[in-house]
Amino acid sequence: MGRLRQKSCTLCQQSESVLYRIQYDQSNQWIFVCRCCWEQVSQNNPYYVYGGTWKAKK
Numbered sequence: 001m002g003r004l005r006q007k008s009c010t011l012c013q014q015s016e017s018v019l020y021r022i023q024y025d026q027s028n029q030w031i032f033v034c035r036c037c038w039e040q041v042s043q044n045n046p047y048y049v050y051g052g053t054w055k056a057k058k
């Protein structure tokens, strides 16, 4: 059994087992967001870039 890794959403601070790695503004900084925030920031966003999915369990 591997140990369970924990990461939390940069925007809402919610701890999730699956997070989406994205850029969402001009700073070109990668952040991790939950599915809920991802749907919000990716809509009508010219700066939005998707960089992969992070999972606590492989």
Ligand SMILES: [Zn+2]
Binding pocket: 009, 010, 011, 012, 013, 014, 033, 034, 035, 036, 037, 038
């Ligand atoms: Zn969130």
